[in-house]
Amino acid sequence: MTDDTLRPSGRAPDALRTVLIEPGVARHAEGSCRIRMGLTEVLCTASVEGRVPGFLRGKGEGWVTAEYGMLPRATHKRGEREAAKGKQSGRTQEIQRLIGRSLRAVTDRKAMGEMTVTLDCDVLTADGGTRCAAITGAWVALHLAFEHCMAKRVLSRNPLLGQVAAVSCGLWRGVPVLDLDYAEDSAAQADANFVLTGAGGIVEIQATAEAEPFSEHHMLGLLALAKQGTAALFAAQQEAIGA
Amino acid sequence: MTDDTLRPSGRAPDALRTVLIEPGVARHAEGSCRIRMGLTEVLCTASVEGRVPGFLRGKGEGWVTAEYGMLPRATHKRGEREAAKGKQSGRTQEIQRLIGRSLRAVTDRKAMGEMTVTLDCDVLTADGGTRCAAITGAWVALHLAFEHCMAKRVLSRNPLLGQVAAVSCGLWRGVPVLDLDYAEDSAAQADANFVLTGAGGIVEIQATAEAEPFSEHHMLGLLALAKQGTAALFAAQQEAIGA
Amino acid sequence: MTDDTLRPSGRAPDALRTVLIEPGVARHAEGSCRIRMGLTEVLCTASVEGRVPGFLRGKGEGWVTAEYGMLPRATHKRGEREAAKGKQSGRTQEIQRLIGRSLRAVTDRKAMGEMTVTLDCDVLTADGGTRCAAITGAWVALHLAFEHCMAKRVLSRNPLLGQVAAVSCGLWRGVPVLDLDYAEDSAAQADANFVLTGAGGIVEIQATAEAEPFSEHHMLGLLALAKQGTAALFAAQQEAIGA
Amino acid sequence: MTDDTLRPSGRAPDALRTVLIEPGVARHAEGSCRIRMGLTEVLCTASVEGRVPGFLRGKGEGWVTAEYGMLPRATHKRGEREAAKGKQSGRTQEIQRLIGRSLRAVTDRKAMGEMTVTLDCDVLTADGGTRCAAITGAWVALHLAFEHCMAKRVLSRNPLLGQVAAVSCGLWRGVPVLDLDYAEDSAAQADANFVLTGAGGIVEIQATAEAEPFSEHHMLGLLALAKQGTAALFAAQQEAIGA
């Protein structure tokens, strides 16, 4: 590889950043973890409540939902606090809807009974890939919360049907690269977030051309990297839940 | 094909709904059209303003942005008016961000000079695929608005670099099908929105498993249908702009 | 009449603009129409719901209410979207309260039973007189919705006690003129909105001196024109409902 | 008159409530008064600021605007505080727009220069007719504020072109009656607010049928009463400003 095509982080195209998942960090939450992907750091908590939103009442099913936030100085330049602005940005809402959908895709909601789990994903430090880290960490928090319910005999089995994790990939000078950091994300030609299951299925793809449209060939290259990257994330999740 | 696998609309898996694009319907707008995809009907207007948002001031570039709305009774059941609720839903914001990104992907913003075009996409009747129809129609409105600027000698050439259109595809009982209507969208195993360019490039893919994860093979099947579907949309756009 | 006193539109002082009411345009609504008064174009839908607001619960009466909106580019210059601003303007609220009151004035709410009809009046193109067009069109949508309920055997008779329609009049260089368009409305000395019934009664008068106060004599001149103008509107309503 | 047609207050049909206007009650305001119409009590202040809203900048004209509020316990039953609810009701906005229009109708805005006067009308006790009392009192506060500016040599003459006052009338069992209190307003068949000038001109009429439509004949009866009632209000204003 010549200097010219070296990606900004200097990592190999298929190199994931160091992943660290520290479970049980939030004293009050039923399940929690702090996940780091390189410098990106997200606190994920799972809160269990014995009731469901109105549209599910009386159906015997549970609900899994998510909220996402970023501390004002998680970023290089301080961002305005959404609570002070009086509303969540479109980006925030888009991300928290994605996290919720991703987790529901691997949850047997009938097995939950009428219970809601809210996943709060708060970014302490942002360096790219926060929504992906949030999904990967939220799965750990959710798993631990379900285990907590089993220990309390509220649930007889864990309603999770499998693992789910997410990673971003992008095109750097025409080459697919794995797990973009902030500098790479800003400079990539295209970036894509993949939410994949432990069983190899696709839960969600969000691929966006930043500068110019990309090809199906590139799309397949990004997906191949994502599969490789999530394999490492699934292992980190397993380790975090002590499996 | 047996009755069992027949999709709800009865259309062939690769059949697009009837597309109708009526240009110039909004008397005051610099560019406009009404687009129908089957029963779905969206009014798209392009409004030109001779200034740019703060973050672009003095850079000699233009901006293209979008807003999306749905009339309260565009749907089967009346939806609450967002202006009365006092905020736009996460879904609305997600869609209008997508429309804006999609159009910017085929616009040479330097060629615009310091000018903003706002695309308003208002759904008059909803029957699935409203965001895709909005993108396809917004391109026509934008093209006409740029032509209007050329006629007024505000622009010397059309800053559009090519066409962009969008279509949704989904998995129905394991079979990829093109252009979901509302009933199909509600019942599909997975649905995906593809934003593609006239030159065959991918601008955006948003693919979501509704029930269970899907495979790469399925993904490729959906993409193939999308290419076929957008080919017809590009032709309809050409006809609408009188090219 | 000399050139000097010719009103901006060139119409005779007592000439109404061309009125067109197209019923049944909204596929999902129980009743609907598109009304045009010259270039002004308003989409009116009536949505029926089998319950009433809290203050009427258990009283065996129905409720008729209205919401009003304007598409951002219904006007010469794009207006900010109220949903994006996060609130409805005072003007919007004033108009929707007027529409609701006007329709309730000709409705036997006891005959409705506990049912709410919401009239959504959305301006597609604005060229003056939008609130009046909204009232005239809303009556058609409401009538059709009640007929729909009768066909469904939810109602045994139509709760409408008669027709209601509205028209604006104004003083142009001291002369009362009928049905102001936007240019005329901006230049008039006074303008007044009249909501009248088919039986010749007054439901509402809102008369405002724009420049200088006007006299009782002028007021009577405006009212005489309004009676003449609404006579034509009542005929158009009759035709639209197929009576 | 038989007992049967006696209006709820027992007053003669053409009897105004006792009017009291106490000028100069607000220590900090450039002009102010407390106006009582029977039990209704409104505090009106005029605040002068040496600049105009954006749409008037550089035009050498002034602006007069109004805000209206009601103390939570001005009414029989405590009303929710609008500041706590986070928005002004449609009724509040409608009223404050009316007050502003009414005062501007008798103000020579060119004579003001680039200056804004904001009239705050806050209802301390409500017993019907608060918007009319607010207009009548606001004129006094505005007059005093302009005199204050003349004393300070900011203005060389008073920009008020004449007096303006308002009164409500209504139909009680078919008989026009003057100056409705709360109980009468609730029971009237129709009620109308008239804003009239000292010179006998009409500034604004807002007439509404509460129960059933009314006739032109009734309208004229209400207007005649309003002229009689405002004559007394003009005298009370003159006395309050020490003319």
Place this chain on the structure above:
Amino acid sequence: MTDDTLRPSGRAPDALRTVLIEPGVARHAEGSCRIRMGLTEVLCTASVEGRVPGFLRGKGEGWVTAEYGMLPRATHKRGEREAAKGKQSGRTQEIQRLIGRSLRAVTDRKAMGEMTVTLDCDVLTADGGTRCAAITGAWVALHLAFEHCMAKRVLSRNPLLGQVAAVSCGLWRGVPVLDLDYAEDSAAQADANFVLTGAGGIVEIQATAEAEPFSEHHMLGLLALAKQGTAALFAAQQEAIGA
């Protein structure tokens, strides 16, 4: 005392402003008063409602809460109306929480039964010490409201356990002074609000160094003045309730 240490108002360090409490001024309220502390003037009303907030339902206890507002022109310079801004400031919320806590400290909430009293404190004229005047006046309004309930046989005894009143003190050139007006408050080195009971107890102290930190010795000097000042306020309250 030399000229140099004379406080801005010219009052002796331990001199309270003239206190006037006029009970029963709000016609509709169950209890009310207008309190003046020098130029500061606050209208306090107590509104009784036969239910409690959700968190108290079924507990057999009552609730006392407060809201605070300032008329836009209560101040030297007109302040923006909070209802128009769409939110209450942090200062407003802080003050109304303080008023509520202070009154609850002397109320036997069990003796109230399930009843809520809302104290509305609206500042008509502000010249320093508005929150203290509000507390002192609110106690009178509350007392009168409870007496009203006893007269109506809704309560068998008055749930007030004693009196509560508040006064501000401050450091002026190192000397503790009582009851700051606006000019003094702006110039003081420190100011403190004391909420004390008739029995000599402390309900709340809020002491803030404006310029530089102050000492324990100063703190005790301020508290001594506050005791002296509230003694006069307790007498004024007694007189107002006709005790």
Place this chain on the structure above:
Amino acid sequence: MTDDTLRPSGRAPDALRTVLIEPGVARHAEGSCRIRMGLTEVLCTASVEGRVPGFLRGKGEGWVTAEYGMLPRATHKRGEREAAKGKQSGRTQEIQRLIGRSLRAVTDRKAMGEMTVTLDCDVLTADGGTRCAAITGAWVALHLAFEHCMAKRVLSRNPLLGQVAAVSCGLWRGVPVLDLDYAEDSAAQADANFVLTGAGGIVEIQATAEAEPFSEHHMLGLLALAKQGTAALFAAQQEAIGA
């Protein structure tokens, strides 16, 4: 001490919880620390910006302000996210105003030049005393941010005039106790927050009787404990800044 008077935490009346201040935890902030007081854990960041709010422009002075937030699951029961609710509670605003005032009391704002430092205090885990921990930690973050500016030669000396720290005290069964945790705070008869300087001065006292009023004698007991507690906090601050 008998069992009966033992405080809930079992600590001696004058025992502070373990204090840990970890500086420099936020990668992007100019100054930061994580402070723990027992289980309470607050992340404090200081963000420097080279401009001041409007009211200070052109005065050559700086500004120090604060924002406070709590992660939804910092508490036993999940609290609703303020960004999702669309507004900050009165409690939040009260606390952030207190933090800002406290830091400004020890800052020479003229020495800052036209610069703003925003202190963000976000509670990761709450167990009582979060506002006090926030103040104590914010001082460390502010100190580090000023040192950062000195290293960058933006400031020639540190504008901090001394240390400031805060601690809560309360009355437990009549006995003053230091540094309440959540369980103690809920059960205390009175609680008080003291903001004191390293030089022994009082910056702010907020003392509130929860159940019944307390005496001056108790007040002095609480203040004595606060002086003792802050002495330990000042030492911890010194250690954190490496002094």
